Amino acid sequence: MMNYMPISIKRNYISLQGTAVVLLFILLISHSFVSNAESWHLVHDEQGVQVYWQTIAGSDIPKSRSQMTVTTTIEKLLVVLDDIAGYKNWMYSCQEAKLLGKEGDKTYVYTAFSAPWPVSPRDSVSYFTLKHTPEHKQWQVEVVNQADKLKPRQGYVRMPKLQARWTVHAINPSQLRITYELHMELGGSVPSWLAQERSWQIPFYSLVNLRKMLE
Secondary structure, eight states: OOOOOOHHHHHHHHHHHHHHHHHHHHHHHHHHHHHHHTOOEEEEEETTEEEEEEOOTTOSSOEEEEEEEESSOHHHHHHHHHOGGGGGGTSTTEEEEEEEEEETTEEEEEEEEOOOTTSOOEEEEEEEEEEEEGGGTEEEEEEEEOGGGSOOOTTOEEOSEEEEEEEEEEEETTEEEEEEEEEEEOOSOOOHHHHHHHHHHHHHHHHHHHHHHHO
């Protein structure tokens, strides 16, 4: 017996089929985009610190994500992070760090970094914000570039972009999982090999030095 389907129903059925195909295609493209955007590859793994890179469109410098597990308390970590002048004791290539002031929940900081000859040293101006999520036992410090907040300093190249995020998860009361994400543009003229080198050295050695401060 021949199956019979009214023309109006058949048209709706075909239309629904077409819509489903389009939606499936969009979902596949979206999934591919997200996967590519979130792809990280390991570039350095030593002393309990892993550094990953992610390619950023339009930038010669990859975004880095470094992580480690450290035996300490959140209270001790927050004390170290709050000691801005002390950043030069653990942050890689940091020459100077100073508090510029506070506005609401934003803490403004100036930081100067050394560079090998003949490259000029760099500096940055940024603000920090702290967010605590108790239900996830997590703390997050966002670092946002504010290059125009302070007049240029003679002898230094102001970095036009610097964005970072510290994410701290309390595994237990005496053990923390620390993740540090960083992307920057150094500005001026910098050899590509040095830019690439610094993009893993800064997060790696900063975490290694931070561990020594905490344990």
